[in-house]
Amino acid sequence: MKRLRGILVGSLLLAANTSAGELYRWVDADGRVHFSDRPPAEGKAQDISGQLGPINAAKATKKRPSLITSSATAPEREYQQRQQQEQQARQQEQQRICTKARQRLRSLNGRVAFIDKSGKEVRYSERERQRMAEQLKREIANRCG
Numbered sequence: 001m002k003r004l005r006g007i008l009v010g011s012l013l014l015a016a017n018t019s020a021g022e023l024y025r026w027v028d029a030d031g032r033v034h035f036s037d038r039p040p041a042e043g044k045a046q047d048i049s050g051q052l053g054p055i056n057a058a059k060a061t062k063k064r065p066s067l068i069t070s071s072a073t074a075p076e077r078e079y080q081q082r083q084q085q086e087q088q089a090r091q092q093e094q095q096r097i098c099t100k101a102r103q104r105l106r107s108l109n110g111r112v113a114f115i116d117k118s119g120k121e122v123r124y125s126e127r128e129r130q131r132m133a134e135q136l137k138r139e140i141a142n143r144c145g
Helices: 002-019 067-109 126-144
Strands: 024-027 033-036
Touching: 067 126
Parallel strands: none
Antiparallel strands: 024 033
8 A cells, every 4th residue: 555655646746746746745534645736525634745856866867987887998908909919910900011011022123044843934025024023013003002
């Protein structure tokens, strides 16, 4: 019974708070407490609308530091660190590729004599060498800046 009264009182207070109208309280002949936005037809009622404060005040909803909040940012930090590591690894791989391409370009500019995997010498004509060198220059410009 007390729980029902508490729910009734809370809901009435909330309703009164949102409507910002008058709120009356009275006790009936059986001793039950009633709340309403209109006074009863018989008997006296107490106007309690000025005694109420907001239930959800800004102070109550203010963000408080908690363990949950601080631990919620830990996965985000881990994600950012992982992204930075991956970015750094991509940059290092790009530098390695660029260094290798520049070395190959230098070798193409000099006297050219290539050896294949079986150890045999592979010869390129001057036109093929120039074409390969131009292609490498374009790749280096596009990828390495």
